[in-house]
Amino acid sequence: MQALKRIPQPLGQSLEQRALILVQRSTKLNHFLQIHALLIKTSLTCNNHVLAKLLPQLLSSSSANLPYARSLFDETPSPDTFLYNCMIMSCSKSHHSEVGLSLFLNMRLRKNSVVAADGFTYFLAVQACGKSGDLRVGRIVHAEVSKLGFDSGLIVATVLIEMYAKCDDMESSKRLFDALAEPDLVCCNVMLAWCVRVREMKIAREVFEKMPERDLVTWNTMIHGYASLGDIAAAKMIFDVAAERDVVSWSSMIAAYAKSRQSNEALKLFHEMQLANVVVPDRITMVSVLSACGDAGALGMGKMAHEFIVRNKIGIDLKLGTALVDMYARCGDMDISMRVFNEMNSRDVFAWSAIIMGLGSHGFAEVALHYFSKMIEEGIKPNDITFIGVLSACSHGGLVDEGRACFRSMAEVHGLSPKVEHYGCMVDILGRAGRLQEAMDLIRAMPFEADAVVWRTLLGACRMHKNVELAEEAIANLLKLEPLSDGSYVLSSNLYSLAKKWNKVSDIRRMMKNGKIQKVPGSSSIEVNNTVYEFVAGDRSNPKFTDICKMLDEVIDRLKIAGYKPVTAAVVQDFSEHEKENALAYHSEKLAIAFGLLTTAPGSTIRVIKNLRVCEDCHLTVKFISKVYCRNIIVRDRTRFHHFVEGSCSCKDYW
C-alpha cells in the first residue's frame, strides 16, 4: 500500500488502474514483489487485464524475473488468448523462446477450455521455433498453421521461411519462398538475408534480380552479402548502382574494404562519404574507419576519427572502445591506447584481449601479463584469442617459463584446449629462446598436424640461431604444405646464406624461378600531415626519390662515422661487398625514415609501418639513426613494434 501512495494518484481511479500505473513505472524485482503482495490482497492477480500489462514489463526489465513471471502466469485460473500471446511474446523477446513454445504447447492441450490459439499465437509460435532452433516442433506448427489456413497471409509465410532458415533447413525455406505467387518486399528481403547468412550468393542474386521493387534493406543486404564472401568488387558494384544509400550502405562498404585489408580504399570511401554530406557517419561506421586506420598504421587519421567521435557526441560503447584501443595500439601509441581502455565504462573479453595483444606487440610482456591477471580478477573469462595475446606477449618478451605456465593453465585452469595456434606460439617462445630441440619435440607431440605457420615459425627460429639441421626438416615440410608461398623460400634462402651454404641458396633460387614465385616486395609507409606515403624498395616513382636517396646517403655516412657497419651476411653471395651494401641501402624502411627526417620537425617521433619483418641491417641502422639524429623512431613490422630510443631498441634485439 505504501508503494501505491508514493505515486501521485488522481482521484477517482480504481485500484486496478492504480496498479497498472505502478506496474508501468516499476523496473526492479522488489517493486514487483510489493505489487504482487498488493494484488493478492485485492484478488487482482487473477485479472487477465492486469497480468497482460504486468508480465511483459516484468520480463523486459530482466530475464532473471522469468521464474517469477512464470509462477504468476501459472496461478492464473483462466488465462485468455490475449494473455497467452502476451506471455509467449514476452518470453521470446527476453530470449526464452523455448519457454514461450512450451506455453504454446500447453495451450493446445487445454482442449476443453475457452482459450484458443489465434493467428497471432501461431505467428509467435513459428517465431519461437525459429529462435530456439526447434525444427521438430516447427514442422508440427507449420502443419497446423496450414490446416487452419493461417499461412495465407504473407507475414506468417515470411516467419515460416525464416523459421526453417534458422533451423538450418534452407531447402524447406526456399521451397516455401518459391511457392509464393507474389512475395512482398519484406519477404524477399528475409530470403535474401538468409541466402547471405548461409553464403548462397548465387541464389541471393536470383532472388534479387526477380524483385519488382527494392529498398535500402535490399541493397544493403546485397552489399554485405558480396562483402562477406570477399567479393569486394561485386559489393562495390551494388553500392555504385544502388538507387538509394543510407548510413548502413556506406558503413557496409567501408567495412568491406576494412575487413579485406584495403585500408586506403576504406579511408578514401569514408572521406567521400563526408564530402557527399548526405548521411552522417555513426558509431558503426567509425568502428570500421578505426579498424582501417589501425591496419594502415595511420595515427593522424585515427586521431582525427577519434576527434570526430567526440565532437559528434557518438557514445563510446564496448565495440567502439575496443576499436579505439586496437587502433591506437596498432598505430604505435600504447599510452593513448591504455588511456582509452581505462576510460571505458565496462570491458569484455574482446576489450581485454585487444589491450593484451597491443601490450604484447609492443614488447611490454610483463604489463600484458599484469593486465591478464587483472582481467581474471574482474571475473572476465579469457577465450582462446586472449591466450594468443598472452602467449605472443611472452614470446616477444622472451618470457619462456611464464609462457609455459600460461600454456598449461589454459586447460588446467581455464578449461580451454589449446589449438594449433597456441602450439604455434609455444614453438615460437621456445624457438626464439634457442630451445630448438624442445620446439621440435613439441611439434611432434602436439595433437595436430603442424601447419605451414608452425613450420615457418620453427624455420625463423632456426635462422635466428643458425641451426641448419632442424631447418632442413622445417623447409621440407613447408615446401610440401605451401609450395607457392614466397615467404618460405625467402626465409630458406636467408638461412642458407647465413650458414654460407651457397649451393643450397642457388637450389632455392632455382626453385623459385621454376615455380614462378615472386618475392613480395618490402614496403614501408609513413604518415606526414595526415597523408600516408608509401615506399617500396628500389621504387623510383616517388617524386622526391632523388632527394630521399641523397638524404639517405648522407645519413649512412654520418652513421658510419658514429661506428655503424652494414650487416651484409644475409645477402646472397654473388655480390661484391659493395653491391651487398647497395642491396641493403634502399630497403623501404630506410627510405621512409629518410623521408621522415626530411619532412618532420626535429625531435619529433617518426613512425613507420612495414609489411615484412625488419632485416638485421635496417634494425642496426635505425638504432644508430635514433642516436645520431636524436629521434624516437617507432617501427611496426610484420610481427611487432620496435621502439628505437637513443641507440637501442625495445625488442632488445630479440625479434
Place this chain on the structure above:
DNA sequence: CTAGGGTTAG
C-alpha cells in the same frame, strides 16, 4: 518479420 561494427600466433 528484413540490412552494417570490435580481439586471432609468424
